[in-house]
Amino acid sequence: MTDDIKNGAETADIEFRGVSRHFGDVIAVNNVDISIPRGGFVSFLGPSGCGKTTFLRMIAGFEQPDSGDVLLRGESVVGVPAFKRPVNMVFQHYALFPHLNVADNIGYGIKQVNRKISKKELATRVGETLEMVRLPGFQERNIWEMSGGQQQRVALARALINRPNVLLLDEPLAALDRKLRRDMQIELQNLQREVGITFVLVTHDQEEALSMSDTVCLMKEGRIVQTGSPQDLYKEPLSPYVADFVGKSNFFKGISEGAGAVKLTCGRIVEGRAPLTVELPPKSSAAVVCVRPEMIHIAAEGNKGASEHAMYFTGNIVNRIFLGENTEYVVRIDELGDVLVMSSRLSEASTGTFEPNQSVTIGWDKDATLIFADT
Amino acid sequence: MDTSVKTKAERRRKWTTAMLLAPATLWYAVLLLLPLVTIVIFSFGERGPAGGYIPAFTFDNYLNLPTRSKAFFNTMTLAPLGTLACLLIAYPLAYYLAIVANKKYKTLLLVLVIVPFWTSLLVRTYAWIFILGGQGLPKLLAFIGFEGVRMINTPGAVLIGIIYIYLPLMVFPIYVSLEKLDTRLLEASSDLGASPLRTFFQVTLPLSIPGLATGSMMVFILLMGEFIIPQMLGGGKVYFIGNALVDVFLQSRNWPFGAAFAVSLVLIMLVTITVYMRYMSKLAGGRDDVSVM
Numbered sequence: 001m002t003d004d005i006k007n008g009a010e011t012a013d014i015e016f017r018g019v020s021r022h023f024g025d026v027i028a029v030n031n032v033d034i035s036i037p038r039g040g041f042v043s044f045l046g047p048s049g050c051g052k053t054t055f056l057r058m059i060a061g062f063e064q065p066d067s068g069d070v071l072l073r074g075e076s077v078v079g080v081p082a083f084k085r086p087v088n089m090v091f092q093h094y095a096l097f098p099h100l101n102v103a104d105n106i107g108y109g110i111k112q113v114n115r116k117i118s119k120k121e122l123a124t125r126v127g128e129t130l131e132m133v134r135l136p137g138f139q140e141r142n143i144w145e146m147s148g149g150q151q152q153r154v155a156l157a158r159a160l161i162n163r164p165n166v167l168l169l170d171e172p173l174a175a176l177d178r179k180l181r182r183d184m185q186i187e188l189q190n191l192q193r194e195v196g197i198t199f200v201l202v203t204h205d206q207e208e209a210l211s212m213s214d215t216v217c218l219m220k221e222g223r224i225v226q227t228g229s230p231q232d233l234y235k236e237p238l239s240p241y242v243a244d245f246v247g248k249s250n251f252f253k254g255i256s257e258g259a260g261a262v263k264l265t266c267g268r269i270v271e272g273r274a275p276l277t278v279e280l281p282p283k284s285s286a287a288v289v290c291v292r293p294e295m296i297h298i299a300a301e302g303n304k305g306a307s308e309h310a311m312y313f314t315g316n317i318v319n320r321i322f323l324g325e326n327t328e329y330v331v332r333i334d335e336l337g338d339v340l341v342m343s344s345r346l347s348e349a350s351t352g353t354f355e356p357n358q359s360v361t362i363g364w365d366k367d368a369t370l371i372f373a374d375t
Numbered sequence: 376m377d378t379s380v381k382t383k384a385e386r387r388r389k390w391t392t393a394m395l396l397a398p399a400t401l402w403y404a405v406l407l408l409l410p411l412v413t414i415v416i417f418s419f420g421e422r423g424p425a426g427g428y429i430p431a432f433t434f435d436n437y438l439n440l441p442t443r444s445k446a447f448f449n450t451m452t453l454a455p456l457g458t459l460a461c462l463l464i465a466y467p468l469a470y471y472l473a474i475v476a477n478k479k480y481k482t483l484l485l486v487l488v489i490v491p492f493w494t495s496l497l498v499r500t501y502a503w504i505f506i507l508g509g510q511g512l513p514k515l516l517a518f519i520g521f522e523g524v525r526m527i528n529t530p531g532a533v534l535i536g537i538i539y540i541y542l543p544l545m546v547f548p549i550y551v552s553l554e555k556l557d558t559r560l561l562e563a564s565s566d567l568g569a570s571p572l573r574t575f576f577q578v579t580l581p582l583s584i585p586g587l588a589t590g591s592m593m594v595f596i597l598l599m600g601e602f603i604i605p606q607m608l609g610g611g612k613v614y615f616i617g618n619a620l621v622d623v624f625l626q627s628r629n630w631p632f633g634a635a636f637a638v639s640l641v642l643i644m645l646v647t648i649t650v651y652m653r654y655m656s657k658l659a660g661g662r663d664d665v666s667v668m
Contacts, residue, residue, distance in 0.1 A: 062562055082565040083574075089566045095559040099581045108577075112568035162568065 011074045013038045013166055013198045014059055019068035020222075021054050028054035030222035031068070036200065036215075041192050043201045043209035046219035047245070052202045055219070056168050059200065061085045073165060083112070088159035089168040093175060094151050096143045102154055103139035106130065109162040129157040132191070149180045156188075160195060167192075169201040173208060185211050206246050210234065218242055236275040240372050243290045250291045250339050253374060258283035262371055266335035270311050272369025281373035288374045293342040295368035298329060299351050301359040309363030315339070317358050329354060331362055411641075418634035426628025436635035443636070446619035449605070451643070453530060453615070454598035457537035458545075461594050462587065464538065465545035469586075470579075472546070473553035485550075488543050500536055500607045507532045507608065528610030536604040541597065545590040552586025553579070581658065588655040592648065599644055616640050 012035040021029040028051040036042050044052040057063040058070055061082030069076050077085060088109065096105050106126045110117055123139075130136055133153040143151065152172065159167055172188070173181045189212050192199045203209050209216050210230040217227045218241075226238045237243035240251060254264040260280060261271050270289055274280045281287045299306035306312055315333035327348065329341045341362055343351070354360055421431040440447075472484055491499060505511050507526040516524045526532050556579065564574040602617030614622075616636065623633040 060562075060566055062565075082562070083568050083570055087566075089563075091559055091563055093559070095557065095563040097560060097563070097578060099578075108564070108569075109567035112573065158563075158567070 011038070012036055012071070013073060014200070015069075015071040015074075016055075016058075017069040017071070019058065019065045019070060021051075021058060021063060021065050023054075027051075027222045029058070029065070032222070032224055034217065034224060034227070036198060038198055039196055040215055041189065041199045041201070041213045042215045042217065043203060043213035044217050044219055045203060045206060045209040045245070048204055050219040051222040052204075052219050053170060056089075056170055056200065056202045059166065060087060060089050060168055086164055087166040087168055088162060088164040089170065090152075090155045090159050090172045092170045092172070094155040096151055096154055096158070098143055100143070101139070102130075102135075102141045102143070102146075105143065105154055106157045106161055109158060113162060125161060129161045132160065132194070133157045134187075148175050148177075149184065152176065152184060156191070160191075163195075164197065166198045166200060167195075169199060171203055171205075172201070173203075174205070181208070188212055210246070216246075218245060236277070237290075237370070238275055238278055240288050240290060240374075243370065243372075248293050248340060248342075250293060250296075250336075252289045252291075252336055254287050254289060256281040256283055256285050256287040256371070256373075260366075260371065262287045262289050264289070264335070268311075268335055270369055271366045272371045273367065274371050278372070280371055286374035288372045290370040290372065291364050291368055293328065293340040294326075294344070296339070296341045296362050296364045297347075298331070298341045298343055298354065298360055298362050300354070301361050303351075303361070305351065306361040306363040310366045311369070312361055312363030313339075314359065314361045317354050317356050317360055320354065320356060327353065329360075331360060333362070414634045414637050417631050418638045420631040420634075422629045422631055426630070428630045436631045437639070439632060440635060440639060443619050446614055446616050447639075449530070449613055450599060450616045453533060453537065453605075453613075454595060454601070457534055457541065457598050458591050458595045460534065460538050461541050461545040462591060465542055465549055465590065466587070468542075469546050469549035469553055473550050473556070474558075488546050491539075492543065496540065496603065499540065500604055503532070503536050503539065503608055507535065527608065528612050530609070530613050532608040533605050533613045536608040537598060537601070540604060541594045544593050544597070548586040548590040548593070549583060550586070552583045556582055584655055584658050588652065592651070595651075596644065596648070599640065 014034075014036040016032050016034045019029055019032045020027065030051070032055070044055055046052045054063055058065055059072075061077065061080060061084075065078060070078055072085065072087065097108065100108065103123070103126050106129055107122050110122060110125060126139060127136070130138055133156050135150060135153050135157070138146075138150070138154075143154070146154065152175075155172075169188075173184050176184060185208065188199070199213075201209065201213060210233070214229065215227065216230050216233050217224045218233060219225065220241055226233060226242045228236070233242060233246050237246060240249075243249045244251070252264050252270070254262040254270070257263050257269060258280070260273055261269050263269050272289060297306045297309055301314055313333045313335060315331045315336075317329050318332045318338065319330035321328040321330075325345060327343050327345075329343065331339045331341055333339055339362060343353075417428050418436055419432050419434070421429045421433060421435075423429045468488075472481065472488075476484055504527060507513075509527075511526075513524045513526055516522075560578055560582070561574055564578045565571070569577060600617050601615055602621055605613050605615045605618055611618075620633055620636050620640075623629050623636060
């Protein structure tokens with residue numbers, strides 16, 4: 001089965017057919033089928049060691065698959081070395097050439113492809129590319145004189161100057177501080193729209209993947225476990241693994257009652273729904289119920305609001321984490337254990353804030369409850 | 376802040392710095408600068424009737440240097456040639472050790488490069504006399520039909536000895552600079568469309584220039600003063616400035632003439648090294664973060 005990101009796409013930019021790659025006994029990429037259409041921003045998201053970097057390196061040509069076929073624009077590139085592939089990469093720590101200045105780093109790619117290029121044309125192309133990454137006039141700078149963010153832009157310019165079919169980004173923002181990372185996320189998105197080529201990003205940072213890409217592929221142990229838009233991945237996770245990796249989730253175990261209900265271990269019955277394309281676990285089988293912390297309403301005990309929801313419980317606050325725009329509470333509920341609840345500042349305006357040891361009621365709706373088979 | 380405490384601390388720091396630098400300064404002043412000045416003064420003097428030095432001021436010693444031009448010629452051809460030969464042989468070896476070799480055997484292979492140092496230089500050079508002498512390689516060559524090949528006491532023999540003795544000194548600095556090389560830079564070069572050969576000339580080689588320059592300098596400087604290898608493998612026919620110095624100072628006891636020799640050797644080295652280092656740091660991209668030595 002091919003995991004088509006968009007149906008009806010013309011020739012895919014990148015296609016993997018049953019690709020596997022082993023390192024000794026470790027399976028880095030396990031029988032992956034995927035087709036990435038032209039012009040999108042695709043992220044491969046997963047914990048370290050899930051095979052996402054190997055996946056990227058196989059597109060770049062630094063690794064060859066043990067089995068299966070890798071196609072770029074419909075042509076198999078198995079055995080084709082990296083320097084003959086029409087893809088370019090932004091490396092994790094940029095890998096800029098320390099012995100060359102900015103202009104020579106950026107012009108490096110052109111000089112390999114077109115050895116007879118005139119100095120004037122080369123300078124024009126380098127200048128244009130520097131403008132594109134918003135570093136005009138930096139030609140003569142040395143690499144070690146630049147900040148991390150500037151080096152990042154040089155790396156981008158260097159990878160884009162040959163106008164590749166695909167730009168590969170290996171954890172490109174990992175070395176930047178939080179503020180700069182935010183800015184670069186927006187810039188990368190704009191840049192992708194501007195140049196119109198396929199961007200393939202590899203990251204372990206879910207925020208990065210969700211904020212930048214049109215499509216996210218979540219990986220686990222060498223396999224792609226879910227492909228979809230960031231909204232899909234967040235709202236309709238196909239498994240507890242996805243719900244856990246993307247965003248935060250509360251999980252409660254129980255036995256399926258069938259028909260969208262689960263009897264929790266404490267005896268209470270919760271109603272919910274299965275994610276869009278997944279079937280509800282059959283009656284009497286083990287089930288997991290997932291509720292996102294921001295979908296849980298919290299109110300002081302006795303106060304209405306929380307208890308108006310389909311499901312509600314009463315417990316004590318054991319921990320409060322102030323995050324700025326939100327506050328996270330850990331609420332100890334006798335029937336459920338510790339439950340993570342997120343309260344926005346807007347809702348705090350009506351409920352007020354809560355102190356540790358305070359008795360509270362938490363509640364959520366049927367729509368906010370996802371039911372999975374417990375495997 | 377109390378200023379007296381500050382100045383006290385400052386004074387103590389200066390004192391510590393002075394104490395730390397004292398041994399090296401003393402060493403350079405007494406054992407390098409002082410003898411050097413003495414040699415320069417001697418080089419303008421005259422030989423005494425029974426040898427030694429008589430104070431005078433004459434340029435005769437320098438004007439007489441051309442009578443020994445052979446020594447200058449041998450040193451200034453064989454020293455650069457030996458350095459170049461060491462470089463050409465050491466680079467692939469260092470490259471193999473640093474980049475290609477399996478990590479498991481790396482240490483063992485590195486030890487093998489040092490092992491010759493465990494034996495005396497004299498013994499090793501002596502061994503070459505037998506290998507290159509009449510009963511050695513020439514005899515073997517005669518056996519397979521190449522009669523009358525003379526090896527010992529030729530410039531070739533001296534060159535072989537030089538390469539054999541100095542190779543490790545070249546291998547190690549190059550090895551270190553290649554070992555430090557970030558392999559992602561090689562991948563980046565390949566990713567941008569450079570073939571492995573172009574990657575080597577555009578990335579690997581420029582980034583290993585510090586090691587290459589250090590190795591070349593060490594070998595070249597030592598070779599300029601070399602006298603044992605030409606003595607033993609050149610048999611007095613291929614003699615270096617070093618041999619001439621021994622000869623003039625100890626045999627003829629003409630100290631002023633020897634001093635002129637020594638001064639000119641220092642000047643030649645000063646000029647060649649300066650030019651060479653300028654050129655090398657230019658090749659390394661003019662980076663001031665990389666010291667060439």
